[in-house]
Amino acid sequence: MIAALGLLAGIVLGLVFEPDVPQSLEPYLPIAVVAALDAVFGGLRAYLDGIFDDKVFVVSFVSNVVIAAAIVYLGDQLGVGGQLSTGVIVVLGIRIFSNVAAIRRHLFHA
Secondary structure: OHHHHHHHHHHHHHHHHOOOOOHHHHHHHHHHHHHHHHHHHHHHHHHHHOOOOHHHHHHHHHHHHHHHHHHHHHHHHHOOHHHHHHHHHHHHHHHHHHHHHHHHHHHHOO
16 A cells, blocks of 8 residues: 555656656666566566565666666667667566566466
């Protein structure tokens, strides 16, 4: 319940204050969001499987975002940022869909 209230408060604060993302960080924001979603769906799957650990979730959340952003930054420095961004999105997308499929199987006992 606390997590849902925190999410709601974050959404409301974002809508009220309308924060601006610095232009230098704009290429990394979509990657960070997808990496964070991967950690969230992985955490939900772990919770439903009965193996959720809050420390593992926090480390996974932060490390997913940092590593994904670092890969894209490295790609930008090498001149292949677009290709590495696509690769990161594909890999994380596959993980997200895999976790969602497991969550669906768990919820509907299929």
